[in-house]
Amino acid sequence: MRALDARAGPVAPDGPRLTDNTGMRKILITGAAGFIGMHVSQALLARGDTVIGLDNLNDYYDPQLKRDRVASLQAGPDAGRFQFVEADLVDMAGLNALFDAHGFDGVVHLAAQAGVRYSLTHPHAYAQSNLVGFVNMLEACRRHRTAHLVYASSSSVYGGNTRMPFSENDAVDHPVSLYAATKKANELMAHTYSHLYGLPTTGLRFFTVYGPWGRPDMAPMLFTRAILAGEPIKVFNHGKMQRDFTFIDDIVAGVVATLDRPPVADDAFDRAAPQASGSWAPYKVFNIGHSEPVQLMDFIRTLESALGVSAQLDLQPMAPGDVPATYADVSALQAWTGVAPHTGLSEGIGRFVAWYRQYHRA
Template sequence: MKVLLTGAAGFIGMHTALALLARGDEVVGIDNLNDYYDPQLKRDRLAHIEQQRPGAPFRFEPLDVADQAGMAALFERERFDRVVHLAAQAGVRYSLQNPQAYAQSNLVGFLNVLEGCRHHGVAHLVYASSSSVYGGNQKMPFAEGDRVDHPVSLYAATKKANELMAHTYSHLYGLPTTGLRFFTVYGPWGRPDMAPMLFARAILAGEPIKVFNHGQMRRDFTYIDDIVAGVVATLDRVPGPDGSFDRQDPTPASSWAPYRVFNIGHSEPVALMDFIGALESALGREAVKDLQPMQPGDVVATYADTARLEDWTGVQPAVSIDDGVARFVAWYRAYFKA
């Protein structure tokens, strides 16, 4: 297939590109290479794709999904079979200081993707949602049928908005869409604003790590390979109308339209202090912990019910936290020569 991959220079994007190329798909990747974090890491990810798959049908174009004219021209020119939309302004805490960036990338950008798919016969759009849509929910594990009406960050609100926008296009234009609610993805080539990278750098430098909510946090840490396996398997299964959908008792997870939403996580939440312990073991150093209060927009725990995705794709998470952290640390040491 010919696949448009937005956010191709991102953490999940790079790994997804490699998986699609490995099985013979043609991939056109776009990214705006912004400076939310060091663009050199993004350029190095793109170089890694070329190094790992030399001669593979991969092309990269620097393009912002919020560029309406540029996106329209791209869809007109390339005629994609399917789209994997991973580009977004990420980060919960950053959304407190820079809300406009989220409106442009996550709302305007997603609308441009939907319009491109609508007008050019794309057979399936798979897009990144987030576990953050569960907001203040305390029922565990989080299930796709749960109400998600109480976001606690603008980032979460934009991701829920994406699901609503996708449903509208699935209903009005018959566009098959699948949203994937990612749960705390980690691994090699990860984002430097996320805990694994922040903690590894500080531990190796002998500096304190900020441990929020005094360490009383749990996260459904999910290794990147397990995430990508779910993305690719989902791309291959195009949703149709859900014949069991009940308009008298509607679920947010499906529809009379060709629309689905799935959790994608490890389904085994890990205490933050245990994750730090795994990092300490892999790095061979003890962390200096600076215990901090809860941050605005954050949640105490995440825990994915992944039964629906497993039923839909047959994919199950396979990488344990100890194995995943060890792989991440090996990459970190090699990349940063640490």
């Protein structure tokens, strides 16, 4: 999406704003030690906001990468406005104490148990983090009258849908993984709080995010490590896959612009023909992706080119809970925020590979 000026903030259509973009706000970012959370923290700090970053540093993947992300924030030029809190969202008393202490102007809730395949073997981790943790966040925001809660949903909610591109107003009633079901549940829970308590909420359905500091369980990191080690890479569905790969900078631009524009109640909302992406309540759901799906084999070839090494392919059948294609219609988010994706695959992969080599040398 269009790069944001760190000082001026995004240009968006007329409408309500969380602030006038002069900075000096205090924002809670959950999952701040995560891939997206780290980058959103950097962007908000760079434009003058104060960020309280919360994370439980769990061992779903190597916590050292999470600690290194936090250390990068703590060593950055805006470290004086960043505070890291190691805590778990299931601790409601601790969460309320954190809100009492800081009086947040807004919340970007990115903490969750991620991963489709992991949900097949660890379902209770998803129930605790994605359901209990999410309702705790809703309760904290309700109790403290938070001006805007932006939270991470997922493209996984589209489940078995085959009509492309995915639209926010498509039915999402057929999830194919527990992870997807918990993310759809989050959208329903958020709407309930928007309706009952007037809490402005915006859900963002992320589409295959990649880039520097990425998650090691995702294809770019898995493939790069294996290729450089001379090991075969697992290619599911025999390579007949498409993903709407979205570079992290484009994601951050969309998240920050969304945070700055809370939804408001829509008195003109048609309850006789309701649109799933909006409501009579202050509630929105948006796709956030590149809107340009890439064949998995093209992605692998681009990665090979950036690495200067050929991959050994281990062709596998479709994995349980996976889908053959994702493709985001991002027109609604672009109309709402004024930002649009701009980072091409070759540029994004090149920047990822440069970071990977530097990080692992260090």
